Amino acid sequence: MALKFALLSCLHESPATGYELTQTLKERMGNVWNSSHQQTYRELARLLDEECVTFEDVPQTGKPDRKVYSLTDLGRRELAEWVNTPSSRPKVRDPLLLKLFAGDFWESANLEEELAVHRIEWQATLDKYLAIEARYFSAPEGMPRHYRLQHMALRRGIEVNRSWLAWSEEVLAVNQANPKTGR
Amino acid sequence: MALKFALLSCLHESPATGYELTQTLKERMGNVWNSSHQQTYRELARLLDEECVTFEDVPQTGKPDRKVYSLTDLGRRELAEWVNTPSSRPKVRDPLLLKLFAGDFWESANLEEELAVHRIEWQATLDKYLAIEARYFSAPEGMPRHYRLQHMALRRGIEVNRSWLAWSEEVLAVNQANPKTGR
DNA sequence: TCGCGCATGTAAGTTGTTACATGATTTA
DNA sequence: TAAATCATGTAACAACTTACATGCGCGA
Numbered sequence: 001m002a003l004k005f006a007l008l009s010c011l012h013e014s015p016a017t018g019y020e021l022t023q024t025l026k027e028r029m030g031n032v033w034n035s036s037h038q039q040t041y042r043e044l045a046r047l048l049d050e051e052c053v054t055f056e057d058v059p060q061t062g063k064p065d066r067k068v069y070s071l072t073d074l075g076r077r078e079l080a081e082w083v084n085t086p087s088s089r090p091k092v093r094d095p096l097l098l099k100l101f102a103g104d105f106w107e108s109a110n111l112e113e114e115l116a117v118h119r120i121e122w123q124a125t126l127d128k129y130l131a132i133e134a135r136y137f138s139a140p141e142g143m144p145r146h147y148r149l150q151h152m153a154l155r156r157g158i159e160v161n162r163s164w165l166a167w168s169e170e171v172l173a174v175n176q177a178n179p180k181t182g183r
Numbered sequence: 184m185a186l187k188f189a190l191l192s193c194l195h196e197s198p199a200t201g202y203e204l205t206q207t208l209k210e211r212m213g214n215v216w217n218s219s220h221q222q223t224y225r226e227l228a229r230l231l232d233e234e235c236v237t238f239e240d241v242p243q244t245g246k247p248d249r250k251v252y253s254l255t256d257l258g259r260r261e262l263a264e265w266v267n268t269p270s271s272r273p274k275v276r277d278p279l280l281l282k283l284f285a286g287d288f289w290e291s292a293n294l295e296e297e298l299a300v301h302r303i304e305w306q307a308t309l310d311k312y313l314a315i316e317a318r319y320f321s322a323p324e325g326m327p328r329h330y331r332l333q334h335m336a337l338r339r340g341i342e343v344n345r346s347w348l349a350w351s352e353e354v355l356a357v358n359q360a361n362p363k364t365g366r
Numbered sequence: 367t368c369g370c371g372c373a374t375g376t377a378a379g380t381t382g383t384t385a386c387a388t389g390a391t392t393t394a
Numbered sequence: 395t396a397a398a399t400c401a402t403g404t405a406a407c408a409a410c411t412t413a414c415a416t417g418c419g420c421g422a
Binding site: 200201202203220221224225228243248249250274 | 400401402403404410
């Protein structure tokens, strides 16, 4: 349901192709909403059908044509309406936390290795978001509502990745203090 | 995929009915894995088919019979194998953060009301987890691996709800400093 | 020349949600 | 007496994932 509004939000900022929308959701909005390119293209087809978006064909030599999508008035109205409608919190489904619930099966070496991989990802994401903050939100005080609220979404991403990093250190300590080896 | 292992993890602790499994996932494991009762029953039927679980019929007077499920050796082996296999991080999809990205449509009063509702939920969940921690994990140092790792999952839940509460205060402040009213 | 980035999609399968359906016991 | 809790499911739909498919340009 909300993928629709994720795409409309992106297009509200600027027209874009399906490919670019997918990139934006993966990169700048990675801590907000994610979509595979397959999902994006399917949803764009639907939005076109509902007349929430239109597109302009931009021919290219060699590459396939770029379909540059943009919001219609209907799309903008529906987005505004959705934003002002309460939504419920998403349900948590986290395989990493689930593994801790069956942690007596989890061998120390494997736990350590898995956390090491995630820690690299968390650190990389954190660095990326901090770079965005330094580049665009160095002085949030004076900025208009639109940017200040976007900044709060980014701050959430920064905070989340920081806290995963801190938490995982605690887990590694517990794992070392209470080791388990294979058979 | 992982709903299977969520159910197996619960059953590893103790045999349970589909109803009880759903309750456990909603309550004690709410910050780890969630499942509706419909999903639970469907998955249990599959697990029965795969011979990862068995059940015992416990007749009751008045109420329908309780089907008490428990792990088979195969189920336990598959769970152990899964725990030791790396998994990738779930992709974020959060409507609340998404709304901030189209925040110039979001009227201050509506934002405030939505956050107020979520804050009540976050506070209630936090209190619940703190109560569980006080009751079962007052002295984690001396506990065996199994419990200490479960405690780390709970700590994550506590931390997450705390940080939502702190973050939402910041958002409310920004919202008040940069108000938007309907037309 | 091999893989990556750009750029578009289709098809099949799995997972999750919402609606429907039943019925006794306990609590307000 | 009405609603919540216990206890089980079926059916239809929506959302998401994985695999398949194409093809040019560019840099190593």
